[in-house]
Amino acid sequence: MGGDGLAITVTLVDDHPVALAGAEAWFAAASPPIDVVAAGACAQVAWTPPGDSATVVVLDLQLSGPQPAYADLRRLVDDGRQVIVYTMREDENTALTCLDIGAFTFLTKAEGKEHLVAATVAAAHGRPYTPPALAGAFGVNTRPDRPQLSQREQEVLIEWFQCESKELVAERLGITPRTVSSYLDRVRIKYASVGREARTKATLVARALQDGLIGIDDL
Template identity: 45%
Template sequence: MISVTIIDDHPLVRDGIRGWCARADPPIEVVAEFADPEEFFDAESAPTTTAIVLDLQFPGRPLDLSVVARLSAEDRRVVVYSHRTDPDTVLDCLERGAAAYLSKEEGGDRLVEALHAAVTDQPYHSPTMAKAMHSGRAAIRPKLSEREREVLLIWFQTESKVMVAQQMYLSVKTVDTHLARIRTKYAAVGRPAPTKAALVARAIKDGLVTADEL
């Protein structure tokens, strides 16, 4: 069963998400709810769930997308669920590791779909994401972390994700997570790379790896 933590300051929104999750097929379990990201980070024992539904704006706080990066760095699948739909914010969240980005106008069915896609490392494009991907930033190179670049290079140099995991002392699941985020970042700038060959071509063209390194 998929389990979810909700971080949103609106009780009605949390109630709505909880209801959509309960009616999902199969059902999605809402394990915990927080009205502010700091409540989540300050919790003595942060709930272990397969995904987090995250709002971006909270009373008395400026917009802070570092929360997305912080959660993603902990290998949590983050689905942003926000009223903001401007392309820069959407792409910035995806570049910081969000698995998906939905507008609160998109409703429960799409949120459930996004949660299922996030926990199975499947690509998901909401209408909000699709619009952002066709914005003026569509031609830019995605910003990969040094860790992501390292995973990508070793994956290119070896035969399997298992070998990457062994060489980097990571779990295969963590390797999968890094590769899924890299693909999401490429999709976010309008340059999807669904296969290994496509990723190689993109990475060489963008200067992330060189032919000699391969």
């Protein structure tokens, strides 16, 4: 079940038919089954009904063309989507870049069914999930106890510290309250992923101060 009590739904974005078929079979065999509502070779499927309504987007980072699909990932994140990057790439810099942009988590295709299904369930419930590839990336990070927040996540965080409501943050930044909540959820997930949970606003303020993301003057 999803975080809102509804069945978990997924949109798959991958330009390899075998990979799409395999992921669909894994989700169908999950208990309870996870419904793949749309699948395709380009990210546009995630904005085309019914793909635009999916709880989670599973995105292959290497679509058509030589460059990683960072732009597609950023657009999905900015739209407030929960995105699992699922890719053949295994280097730590790519993993950390995806996390910095705002991906929910980063999986290599070698990690297979167990981690893809578990990560999808975690994403639907808003629970942190750190598979081996991402744990390894954290391990080589020069600041392993400090989550890598994207610039937009930091902007939302600071505005939220300064505002009385998410609605006011949304008005200031020109986004929706739902998107504000999504950004804040991702920040909390990132802190939890490095063992520093921040369930309350007060704790999140303390974490941000500790990490130099904000100063007293920002408050």
